[in-house]
Amino acid sequence: MGEQMECMCQQCGVSIYIPADLISLEDPASTEAKLLSSLHVCEQCGGQLALVGRAGDEPHYRLA
Numbered sequence: 677m678g679e680q681m682e683c684m685c686q687q688c689g690v691s692i693y694i695p696a697d698l699i700s701l702e703d704p705a706s707t708e709a710k711l712l713s714s715l716h717v718c719e720q721c722g723g724q725l726a727l728v729g730r731a732g733d734e735p736h737y738r739l740a
């Protein structure tokens with residue numbers, strides 16, 4: 677299992693976890709808004725996603 681990154685929908689705020697090696701940023705040079713490219717959109721509303729951080733930065737409450 678690779679590292680997972682937490683992303684948040686800009687429209688509805690839902691959190692989505694995406695494997696780090698699948699992430700591609702719309703503008704990698706930007707340090708402010710780390711928006712994901714349109715390869716990944718919200719599963720709920722189709723909105724654009726923003727990178728929040730590594731999933732491992734949160735307490736581990738996920739099921740193994």
Ligand SMILES: [Zn+2]
Binds near residue numbers: 685688689718
């Ligand atoms: Zn959404």
